[in-house]
Amino acid sequence: MSENRSSPPEILALSLTSAYRRLYDQAARCARNNGLQIEAWSVLETLEAGERLTMGQIAQAVAMKLPALSKLVDRMVSEGLVHRQPSRSDQRQVNLLLTDLGRKRMMQVRGAMVDHDAGVRAALGEGRAMQVQAILADLARLPDSPH
Amino acid sequence: MSENRSSPPEILALSLTSAYRRLYDQAARCARNNGLQIEAWSVLETLEAGERLTMGQIAQAVAMKLPALSKLVDRMVSEGLVHRQPSRSDQRQVNLLLTDLGRKRMMQVRGAMVDHDAGVRAALGEGRAMQVQAILADLARLPDSPH
DNA sequence: AGAAAATAGTTGACCGGGAAAGTAATTTCA
């Protein structure tokens, strides 16, 4: 009856992945119901928070790779949510600007998202919710390869 | 000079996404260096932990959707890491079985992954690492739509 | 028992993301 199985190590990246998938799926559905991809929403939020951002700055802020962002922005432009404007000071750079429609949709989704988040926070307990958010923020800021 | 911008709300799903992307990218590279997709590795770990699992149980354990898992397993089979076996008691079900090669590769990646994780834990502080892992586990277990 | 509903998993069409190469503008420096 020897059980020669090794127990799976508890890896942060693994726990993070499971939690992420659950919350992300829910949040994505929540955004989708309001006609927006969650990535698009977070781009819109980023634009609202600080004006005249370049593609690179936005990619950094929303943790997307540039090609992915570039294509997302293509879609957002064709939906009339944002428009591109070549930077005056450096013609290589592109500033992304919110349209009225973009701002409107962003606000809609924000409402739904805040509601949903409140549910999760309640289920988790507000204290632990605050803890985990703080730690996650630290994790996101960690140096690139601490191995 | 009125700044009529609204500040972006602090949403758990968003914080989680940023942290996830960073850690996941690093962990994925770590697995890739040892010739394994990180999802494949976590499937292997799951199999090692509990025998005779069905596709559905595995999908649940690794938080993947069934079609994604099914295709991942196709690849894993063709690499000789696992093999499918129809369940005796219910012919609809499929049990996934580790091969020797699968177990070997799993152990290899586990080593690399534990090392990497130790770095992250150290950077974060062991206390907070334990906290966040516990909370993430709770998050992953949250009911499906608490809105 | 046997038709209808439910369940487990796979398949196909389509879409979004990643790596690497490509383009255009700007900076460096000999």
Added chain:
DNA sequence: TGAAATTACTTTCCCGGTCAACTATTTTCT
């Protein structure tokens, strides 16, 4: 000054994921 290197972004090709439809098996219900 102008050729080489760098930077900012886009495009291309491919891979993996999702949704919805499908197949096969089992359960339910009359």
